[in-house]
Amino acid sequence: MKKHKFKILLLVCFTVFSAKAQTVLTVDEAIKIALENNFDIRIAANDLKIDKTNVTIGNAGILPTVTANVVDNNGIQNSKQTRSDGTVNELDNAKNNSLNYGVGLNWTIFDGLGMFARYDQLKELQKLGEAELRLSILTSISDVISTYYNIAQQQQQLSALDSTIVISKQRLELANNRYTIGKASKLEVLNAQVDLNTDTTNLLRQKELYANTKIAMNQILARDPQTDFIVENEIVIDRTLQLGELTALAQKQNPQLEAQVINKRVSELQLKQIKANRYPVIGINTGYNFARTESSLGFTTQTSANGLTYGFTASMNIFDGFNQNRSEKVARLQVQNSQLLIEQQTENIKSQLASAFQTYLTNIELADLEQKNEEIAKQNLDITMEKFRIGTIPTIEFRTAQLNYITAQTRNNDAQFQAKLSEIALKELAGNLKF
Structure with a gap:
């Protein structure tokens, strides 16, 4: 008996030492890393920067445009001119050139107020970008938290399977001892070995799932997939959520609903711009230009002019x-x-909240029930193990109690995780995930 307890103690110490050797990632740290690294968030943030950059009165057409122009034309021609008095002038390779340059200003000063509607529309599009960024952040943070607690649940499952391996090894050792002294058959030893192999297989499968889920978490955090870490095992469920409060929050904070409200405002401003086409468009223009021409043949060989031009x-x-x-x-x-x-979006959110809240209530009840069920299964296993040690029950009865305890642990871990997922889903719908 003391020997078995010593083995369990060694296993626990080794597990604790291994946990300390690995980096413990908290949920707050995971969220912080995601906010800094996640690709979807970074892309949405850049899209918002584009929207902010576009919000200028110049982009709306309110400011004038100023342009500088230079036109230089040159030619070499064989020219012949016959005047009215019959005089003929001829010149081969006659050079002709004209140079025009200057600065001009054009300004639309009235277009039915369409330019102001465009400016307001650009500001609304910036607000839409902000809502889309919040939605991207909310979705990414939800993924981070869900995956985090999935890893926590799998760590609990690994711990449960480790305990099962210890129990199965104890059972195999007891069976061997009983077989040695002639109190058990070889069949009992073989059954114990088969069950231990089965438990080992389940542990390996769980380790594979655990490793792959950590890789998925690293992908969400946009870091090296092989970054090793462990998470905090405890899953704390918020049991204080109320449907009325969540619905009120969703109507104020849900990014998808907010985006629809902004889209309506954009449509209204688009209508204003179209209505502006019923009014006249008035513009002014002015500029200062210089012009010079040169010709090798003709009455005038050179002309130049410069001055101000204006009009509307x-x-x-x-x-x-x-x-x-x-x-x-x-x-x-x-x-x-x-x-x-x-x-439509408002009704959809209300329906989703009502459905998710009912799931949340059910999952909390199931979490409480499965926790009690695990405690009962543990008591049953302890009693069965003592009876098995003294040889008052058969192997099949002990294995049944062991499997019942494994199942109870698995169901309890999953129930706690599902309750947490329900909480996360409600807070995401309400736009109330803290970050």
């Missing part, structure tokens, strides 16, 4: 084949569709 332009659409009316009608329908999408 005005245009107004009178008839365009009823396209203006069609465009406004389409834009109004797009505004209506945007409102319908807001209502």
